[in-house]
Amino acid sequence: MSTDEVDAPIIVSAVFAPADFAYFDGLRRAHFPPERNVIPAHLTLFHHLPPDVAREVKQRLVAETQRISPPRARISGLLNMGRGVAFRIDSTELETIRARLAEAFAPLLTPQDRAGWRPHVTVQNKVAPAAARALLDTLAADFAPRPVAIAGLASWWYRGGPWEPLSRHMFTP
Numbered sequence: 001m002s003t004d005e006v007d008a009p010i011i012v013s014a015v016f017a018p019a020d021f022a023y024f025d026g027l028r029r030a031h032f033p034p035e036r037n038v039i040p041a042h043l044t045l046f047h048h049l050p051p052d053v054a055r056e057v058k059q060r061l062v063a064e065t066q067r068i069s070p071p072r073a074r075i076s077g078l079l080n081m082g083r084g085v086a087f088r089i090d091s092t093e094l095e096t097i098r099a100r101l102a103e104a105f106a107p108l109l110t111p112q113d114r115a116g117w118r119p120h121v122t123v124q125n126k127v128a129p130a131a132a133r134a135l136l137d138t139l140a141a142d143f144a145p146r147p148v149a150i151a152g153l154a155s156w157w158y159r160g161g162p163w164e165p166l167s168r169h170m171f172t173p
Contacts, residue, residue, distance in 0.1 A: 008157040010049040010057055010166060012101070013042045014094060014119075017149030024087070027123040031085070031135055036126050038162045043089055043121050045098050045153070048110045054155070054166060060104060061153045061169040064097050070171040071097065073148045078139055084125030085135045091119065094150060 016024065024041035049057060071093030079086040098117055102109065124135050152170035156163035 008051050008159050008164075010046075010051060010054060011044060011156040011158050011163060012046040012049065012057065012061070013044050013154050013156065014150050015152035015154050015168065015170070016041075016043070017151045020148045024121045024123060031124040031127075032122075033126055041121055041123065043119055043150075045094075045101065045117075046105070046109070046113050048113060048158070049105060050108055051157075053105065053108065056104075057155050058167045058169075060101060061155060061167060064100070065153055065169040065171045067173065068171050069173040070152075071150050073150050074145055075148050076145050078136060078143060079120055080132070080136050081122070081125065082132065083127055083129055084122060084132050085139065086120040086122040086124075089119040089121060089148060091150065094119065097153075 015021075021041065028037060028041045071091050073089055073091035073094055075087050076090040077088040079088050095117070102113070106114075124132060150171070152168060154168045155166040157166055158164075
């Protein structure tokens, strides 16, 4: 492990299938302030795990994906974030995976990661409330819940800017 990695916390996220990723990321690129949009659309499971558990994170993500069918998930609604908009994601199976990982890393979790998990994909943030409300109204006009494909799990180094890949693990039934 390099010196930079020692100081970089680890983020864990779900990986969307290509079509769903393209949908979310297209909205994010269109509506997120460009100077703040340094990472693609994502669904975060953990915001900050210590860097010294990188090997264990990879092992646990392999165990949660290898020879396992992708979790069923759906876009269930829109979230008004005040200064942004997100899609709420519902997946009992993904919640179960996250709960197992949270139990494994319990003593290491930050308060944010110990708090209740509200899975969502942010497509707009840090804008004026009126702009957020306008996007929410536009998306709500033709919104209908629908399935979303979770293809895998990934881990990332966080150094304050774009996330740097650590590992990627695809569900493989």
